[in-house]
Each structure stands twice: as structure tokens, then as C-alpha cells.
Amino acid sequence: MNELIPTIKDKDRILVGGRDLHEFLEVRTPYTQWFERMSEYGFSENVDFIGLSQKSEKPSGGRPIQDHHLTIEMAKEIAMLQRNEKGKEARLYFLELERRWNSPEMVMKRAxxxxxxxxxxxxxxxxxxxxxxxxxxxxxxxxxxxxxNKSLLSVSKIAKDFGMSARSLNKKLHDLGVQFKQGDIWLLYAKYQDRGYTQTTTHVIDSEKSRISTKWTQKGRLFIYELLKQQDILPLIERDDTNATA
The missing domain is CATH 1.20.5 (Single alpha-helices involved in coiled-coils or other helix-helix interfaces)
Structure with missing residues (x-):
């Protein structure tokens, strides 16, 4: 089927350009005057047509060109009002468009x-x-x-979560201002001492010797997690395959 008049498929309806219809019908009256006269036949804006404005092609910013999108029902009625061969041809064309648009195949396709x-x-x-x-x-x-896990953890166990050695993790926590070394033990700075992050345990070797060590609580483990995350250091379980194997 040849396209006599350009149409626009808009969701569940067919629209026709007002100026395209005006041109096809070969109306001699200027478009704006002609459309105003056609609108007097009971057509309503945003129901039967939509108003459009296009920029003028004239240099130095001419006035916008008024156009409209008409429903196919309005376009058919306007075609009938012309009472000439061009109007009859346009009406028959719109009827065929409607027939095809509402055919079971097209309804199914749209669905x-x-x-x-x-x-x-x-x-x-x-x-x-x-x-x-x-x-x-x-x-x-x-x-x-x-x-x-509710048990206390050594720094080496936590370090393993991040693919690090205990020495590296201790140094990182020192660099971040969390702990300092006193003799052979790492102790928290005063800012973190009363937060329940660590516990100091004593391991008795014999009657004369004992060994003091610092263990991390699960609360302290989460503190280290959040702290290192701010440095873009994630535990192995949270890294993708590429980072985990790097």
C-alpha cells in the first residue's frame, strides 16, 4: 500500500500531520486559517488533535510554524468536509489504514x-x-x-583474611595510628583502648617464664575490616576473581 499521506504510529493509534493533510488536499487557504475553520466542526485539542510548533527555516529567527497531529478519525472527517476527489481519496486511504491497523494480525503484533x-x-x-x-x-x-565466630583471634588469623602477613597487618595498623609496639607486644593507642577491640592474654611457659600476647575480639576484627576498607583493602572473600588471584 502506497503512502499517500505521511502518518505517525503512536502507541495504540495512528496520527496524521495537519500540514501534510492540508498539502494533499490541495487547499488554497493558508494552513492556519484553514485549520481554525476545520476546528469549528467540534474538534477538541488534546482529544482530536495535538498542537505543535516548529522553528521557522527563515534566517533571523522567524515566527514558529504551527502544525498539528490529528487522530485518524478527525482526518477522515476533515477529508469528507472537502467534498471533492482529493477528500474522497484521502478518506478511503484512511479507512484502509484503519482496517489494516485493526486487523487481528496487527493487533496481535502490537500486543x-x-x-x-x-x-x-x-x-x-x-x-x-x-x-x-x-x-x-x-x-x-x-x-x-x-x-x-565468638573466639579471640590472633593478628595472623585476621591478616590471612586479607591475604597479608601478621607483620604487614601490624605495620599497617601502626601506620594508621591504631597501635604501637612496646617490647614484643602491640598495644592500642588510648583512643582505641576501651572499645573492646582487643584482650591481653598471658601464656605461662614455666614457673619463671610467661608470655603476654594481644588477641583481637570479633568486634575488633570488624573494626579492622571497616578501617582497611576505607583504604581500599578488602578481605579475600569480597574480592573478584581477578583481584583475589593478583
Missing amino acids: MDYLNARVEKLQTSNLLLKQQVNELQPKASYYDLVLQ
């Missing part, structure tokens, strides 16, 4: 297009949700790991 768009939107939403869950899951997994 399938709508369903496919909905499915694609849902798939996109599900993908975004999955990505958000994946981003949150590593943190939850590490917290679960910590909360499941």
Missing part, C-alpha cells in the same frame, strides 16, 4: 511488541537487582563469617 517490551524491562530490572545483591552479598558474607 506481542508490548509484552516483549515489558519482558525486556523486567529482565533489565532483575539484572540491576541481581547486581545490587551481588554488590551487597560479599559484605554480608564477611559479616556472617565474623558473627559466627
